[in-house]
Amino acid sequence: MLPTAAAALAVCVAVCVAVCVAVAVGAALPAAPPLRHRLARAALRRAAGWQRRRLELRGTEVRRSQERRLRRLLLPAEAAAGSDAFRESHPVKPSGAEGAPGGQGAPVPLLGPWALLRSCWAADPPLQGALLYLDALCTAFPQALALRGTALFCWAPGGPRAPAGWPLPTLYCTPAAAGAVPSRAAALQVQLLFALRERGLRALEAGLASELYDALAALRAGWPGLAEDLALGRLSPQLELPEGARRRLQGLLAPDAARAAELRAECARGFEGIVRRLWPQLQVVVVGTAHGGEQLYSDALRQADCKGLPFYCPFYRAAGALLGVNLWPEEPSARFLLCPDWAFCEFLPCPAEGQTATATALLGELWEGREYALVLTARPGEYRRRAGEVLRVAGFHKQCPMVEPVRRESQTLSVRGESIPEERFLQSLRRAVGLWPGARLVDYVCAESTLLGASSGACAPHYQVFVELRGLRDLSEGQRYKLDHCLQEDFPVYKSFRFKGSIGPLRLHLVAAGAFARLREAVGSPLPMPRVLRERRLLSAIQNAVVS
Template identity: 45%
Template sequence: MLLVLLFLLLFLLLLVLLLLPPLAVFRQQQPQDARLSWLASLQYRVAWRALCWAAAWQQQRLEQSTLHVGQSQQQALRWCLQGAQGPRCPLRGSTDMSTFRNDLPLTKASQVQEEESGEQLLPPTSNQYHGEASLQATVLGLAALNKAYPQVLAPGGTALVTPTSPWPRPLPWPWHALDQVSRPGAKDPGALLLAALRSPGLRALEAGTAVELLDVFVGLEADGEELAEAIAAGNPGAPLPRRAAELREALEQGPRGLALRLWPKLQVVVTLDAGGQAEAVAALGALWCQGLAFFSPAYAASGGVVGLNLWPEQPRGLYLLPPGAPFIELLPVKEGAQEEVASTVLLAEAQKGKEYELVLTDHTSLTRCRLGDVVRVVGAYNQCPVVRFICRLGQALSVRGEDIGEDMFSEALGRAVEQWPGAKLLDHGCVESSILDSSKGSAPHYEVFVALRGLRNLSEENRDKLDHCLQETSPHYKSLRFRGSVGPARVHLVGQGAFGALRAALAACPSSPFPPEMPRVLRHGHLAQFLQRRVVS
């Protein structure tokens, strides 16, 4: 990594030295306002040339590593072993794959968390990731984004509207000159949104994750008049009464297509993909961001960047599993027999059409950690698999051993909501009845909390439709319901902002991970009660 930074600094220094003599003469001939414009233009040109150079270099490295994936994974394992800390350090001297697998048993993420922190969540080390994969995801993602959507990276073309960024690795100067209306690192969500609203020429909207962007648009509707007044009064910046009027007019027309009414040149929404984001993407695409493309530069988990997105023009959710650090293994998923599977495969051994659970080994603690994230192999890039993320095993519901997975439940809930006239699903969370202690005198069941648009009350007929859809989706669940071993799912409608407040509470927790994966199944009573107190129907 030190060598990478050295080459980068040398390149930037050489570029600046070549540009300085002729530009200094030109600068002396310009008035003050022109000098400022000239400086911004210079910064942009330097940043763009540096990005093109870095992207070409990273693309070459990726080609080599994916063509020789066995050697690349061996190097990644060696790096993890050399940097390992803790009681398993004696393995540092061996990079034999059989020894590695035999001496280090597979460990679930929940076990690792209990061992290292004694809590359910691990303390975050940073709001961004380190390592080759995160750098590749950022540099190649920026280059691919500009190629697919020209002018997106022009000065003032992009605005970040959340405190966290979708780019896994923050880049130093001069890349700051490429896109941002407001500087990365700003922490006030209100100020970030105001800066974006003051810029009607945006071509790309950035947010840390899709659920965070969902909260931004919900808040925009709730606080629209206050934001319009601030823009009209020039708080901050110069007064923009015409822009304030445009904001009010756009909000009056409702949520559908709001983003394009506010920013007519908008082309793409950039968010970081992580667990539990698909529902928010669907809601944004159906309402506020209708007509816009979505792009995620990477798929991130608590262990690091595990997937690179090199195809902005493709539907969201297509990722290359890179062979570098963290070291990735694939555990074949067999229905109903996850606990019996013990043999992992390497990236080059992945088979198209098969599903695997990701196993990560990082250098900070030498543990072969089963993340619970399940992927399906849909293709190949040289010798590396290209995958779609399917679900998280840790987000399954099971009150009688029925094991309703995250993908299965989401499918059933989606079909149920389609039968609720006028309803659009924004968010949901599930709780097993034992967590809320709500099964006294009745069979164990699911408590389901939903946030909707277009429907203010849920009839009993609507509530029953979810249970019917679950029975159609899962024969095992249907059998348990027929025998009376499991009670009907109970559906509750929560008020506006309930899930946003839940996410804020989760983010405020000292042990909150990054990225902020959205839990769909709540395992703690206080979190379930958090939503229960906000039920409106």
Template identity: 45%
Template sequence: MTKSRTARLQFTLELMISLVIFTLLLGAGVIVLLFALWKSGRVRHWTAGLGRRRFLNHLSRKNRGKILHYDTSNAQAAQESLLVEILKKHQNTEYGQKHNFKDLIDVPSFQKLHPLTRYSDYKDYIQRTKEGQENILLQGRPHALITTTAGTLTNPSMIPISTKSTKELFLQGTAVYLEVIQSNFPEALEKVAKFTFSPNDNHFEAGITIIPHPSVCFFSLLEKIYSSPIPLHTSMSHYEILYIQLLFALKDMDLRILEANYSWFLRHVFSILEEHWESLITDIQQGRLNPEFKLPLNIRKQIENGLIPDAVRAEELRAQVKEGFCGIAKRVWPNLQVVITLESGGSDLDRQILKDTICQGVPFYSPLYYTAEGLCGVNLWPAEDVPHYTLCPRSAFFEFIPVDTSDQDQPQTLCIQDVSEGKAYELVITNRDGLYRYRLGDVVQVTGFHNRSPILELLYRKSQTLNVRGERISESSFHESLLHTVNMWPGASLLNYCCAESRIMGQFSGGSDPHYKVFVALKGVRDLSEEQRYKLDQTLQEHFPIYKSFRFKGSIGPVRVHLTSPKSFLKLTELVANLSGVPLDCVQVTRTLKYQELAECMWKQVFS
């Protein structure tokens, strides 16, 4: 071998070794860079984004909106075929055999032979289902039992739901409203922060899952569109969980959607921001979690792995806080497009306060009208201030009781094709899971039609009606009267309220004549004169002639108005959650108190 050839071989070998070393160093650098990006959360957000986009692309290919359009164009036929399907499917259950489902072949026979029902008609059947017995109300056993506070406070109602219904609730409801969001708020679903406790509160009895809210049925699917999950631990308080969720939301200035089950709960989240903003911003600046939180070290480490010091973001947040909290949501998250909360009876005040203050300039969207008993409608118009819902003809069989006959035990009902625009009705539902001609207690108004299906506005829930002598003042009507009265109190604005009939107050009833006790939290005033308080009674007399006649006869005493603090309403809701076993974020706002424990909770917090 010549020297020149040896030199060439040596050069080639050295070059190959250099390339190998360079490749190894480059690979190590990439690994270090990826690790640093992972530590900062960017890779996690990127991979989560890929999963989110695949999920949304899959939904868009299904085009559930077109299916809803077809169903609503053939609403009567869809309703009739669904009812026949339900009756045939469950004719061999114990309930179906007792009520001769084999003889119920169409809508007229069903309405003639099966009475209208309430929860008490199913209580024994559901208890046996809960214990693990099969083929009672529905074929086999349910996928889950949904807890609802419509029952007694310490023994809440439970509603069976099957796997089929869970799927239909997602496809006919959730999938449709996700398409609505994609159409109306482009790219909004790329960054969603949801404030919640409920997904971790499920438990089991006789092998059946007990869940606190219908949305939990498909939370695992929707996790794909939410921001990265935050590790939770049973030792965490409600405050700590919401603080941590809020901390991560504040870190990300690119959020597009804020979501919570109910508006009152979102108000509670923002109250934490108003009270603890200094601590939250310090945690973002220093890249750590408040050391006062006594969390297990492994949980704290997992949480802090997602936090890196961010002095720039901290200064941005401080600057926005200095400008005040009115409109701060849009200033903290400049790309925020919509707030999602569910409409519920009595939620008007909470939603309006958020729209006027913290979330000024951001539209609110209540996507679905659904209850533990089933999906009723989907909101196709996210830009409208008042939520309206197109009735879903294939989710359940619906009947309507004209509101002027809804006090009867077995009134005549109308079907979907018989209702009239502008009229109010009590809604009746026959679902896929064992409830037949079930009176929901919701009063709705038909505001129009989407193709051949009614468009509904939720007016009020009958259970929230004030009634001490047969005067029957609905929750929504009382709210209007209270707002009218507050406007006559100079400098006052209403922050929160609830009311109770004196008969449930026990030793605190304050007089022999039945009357209303009204608990209010006000901004702008510290006390009210007796004359000012009496203005609410005068307003009720002006608005409700029947109430006025009872007041004239002396059979109803004057309204008693009591002042309390805004925090007392959170304590009230926490008490409802503790007594019923329903997670705090799944408790609907309580305006009319029906239980002595709740009324006494408010009474003990009155300061004037």
């Protein structure tokens, strides 16, 4: 049954009263953060309940919701014509640069009673998404919204970025300034130190899976120094920090010899399952982006450091726009419900080989199991732009599709039009590594030889592949050829070009340990790991680490 206007108004008023009480109590009782936290959490969960009901309603009228969203994005003269006329008058544009990853897309907004009240009738995707996240997280993991119970790992050199639960800042034990320092490695190490101080953590949250992966790699490599820093209540003198940031962060630390001793004891036992041993009350790992180029890190964390913990990826973003939310935290594979109020979405069917798709489908016209390239109208003036992502429809919740990201179009290898997508290249690479006795894949990137320019030589265009391995210090020519052979078996078009000599042999390079962490620092912004390098400076950075 549809909620009445009176019921909607009553909920809005109740939410605002609760928030106002929380703010008033916070002002009157500055020494009672637990009370402030409980009041704010209760108010936000009430608002989240309203947003959930609103989403369920919009899910029964997808076409109407999409038309409303489009009208808000268009000029008045265009809005009256409807979506069919809009699609006829605006051609689909190619994708631009990759947008910000999930959980890293925007500065932390200000939140007050008016913002919550307005969200009850106006589409405000960042706030709606955050409220739905807090509600889903608390429903699945009841202790996850504890005061200072979440440690945040994210690097945002341009200033603080909104974590998943930004409307409830008392959720986090991590100072915002820790993620804004210029050095990525220093930011993650400082955040790790603040996380280690809190034994009672209930959740670890990272903007990218690679950020948590690198923070835990710093723990493995430098735990004796971290234990000393905990015991002394200091920031390591070796950390590259601006003096002002160091002074502010240092003021938040205090010596903790007992926790330092616990850290030494647990790390001395080894690192498999170390996360659950260091934080015994931990319930969940929240990762803003864990698919695409980040999947390798997510898999590694699940199998080793974070073994036994559920992973929850709450949001789906593309081209910098928030598009969907994952309402099922306990499910092992992430499915994102595309919210009809958040952007006007079109879908270009991925054609069979030799065919070309020209007409787009709308949100309510998709087929389960099929793959589509996403076309977005998410901001005024930016009409019908390809988002550079391919999605698979995994099912439906009412009329809204639930999707799984499949690949990034910009990460396709192609020197002769053969088009090898990143997820299928990784499958071939893993199969080849399985043929090298004792080897385990740690990380990889690729480049097309054209990026090398004249330094690629006079040979035919080819792939350059850089890998970090465990268990092997060198590769024979026979082992190197196995990857090229696997690609030929998996991609007949590639095999045909190799046979004709129009694509040259793949060049495989082994790089030193830690090379990919330095590459992620060189990228310079918190974006998902690129698997096909398109910038000469990034290619040079990984070439400098080649050992074989």
